[in-house]
Amino acid sequence: MIRTIVSIFITLGLILGVSFYESKCVDRAFDELRATFETLQEKAELGTATYNDGVAARSFWDKKKETLHFWLPHSALQEIDFQLNEAIGFLSLDDNEGALPKIEVLIGLTDAIPHSYNFDVKNIF
């Protein structure tokens, strides 16, 4: 009986600990990513964003993605890959205006993806 009760507390602690860490880790990663994309957006609005800015944002995203793969379904992260590569495509052509809507979508995704997996009633059902 004691072993059962101890196992309950250990398992509960493990689940709650992992959940808490996941929540912090995902939120922090997407906050940082959002800040990166917002910087890119400001540059694109001024018409000064370059291909190298896009590549730098992608490198940053690739690093974050390595840990996010532990916590989120890979299909959810692929959407960011897709939109970011399109934005970089526009930047490689020096088309800041073309890149802007893609960056806008990326900023939206940095909000939407973590919210889809947050501990929330609408996500439970």
Added chain:
Amino acid sequence: MGLIFIRTTIIFIALLAIMRLMGKRQIGEMQPYELVITLIISELACIPMEDNSIPLLYGIIAILTVFLLHQIVCVIDLKVTAAKPIISGTPSIVLNKNGVDDSQLKKNNLNVSDLIESLRVEGYFALDAIEYALYEAEGAFSALPKKNFAQLQTSLPIILINEGKFDMKNVEKTGKNTAYYLDVLQRNGCKDEKKVLIMTVDGDGKVYLQKKGERYKVFRLDWQSTLW
């Protein structure tokens, strides 16, 4: 991961409730919560294993949640007496000294022929050879035979009337017709077959007759020879 924990818990509770509502028949010698765990744990292990877009942690957290719920249910089952009937159910006495308890059978989604089949599996062929029969909470069947049960089951009884209806194949096996058995019923205070819960006859002509809501009676038909 918190989501996975809550979702797994909800599915576990929903499945447990459904298993309890379905009754003992669906369980088959497991506690309801054990069956629920068996049902979901294999799926939990398989989905992240075969779909590599789902993080492995999703499966691990879900399996840990099922383990946690199992341990909690075990503790509640052992320590909280009032919770045991809710979680695991209670045994039902489906056959007692008055005969078959139809209301208990119906509560468990069973009929008399299911009871007779279960008794046969346990090695008891005659209903009058049993003192008590129970369907346990986990769906197993147990029976307490009468002291002289071996003498009471010398020939295989067959069902003639089951819940108000003649079993025509079995009636033919006895070489008689329904009119003969209607006459037998009338001589035993029963207007027609609709009032009968169960009527069996064995090869020696021993009849087990129980009218709905009444105590059973056993008598012999004046057959000249043993039929089977």
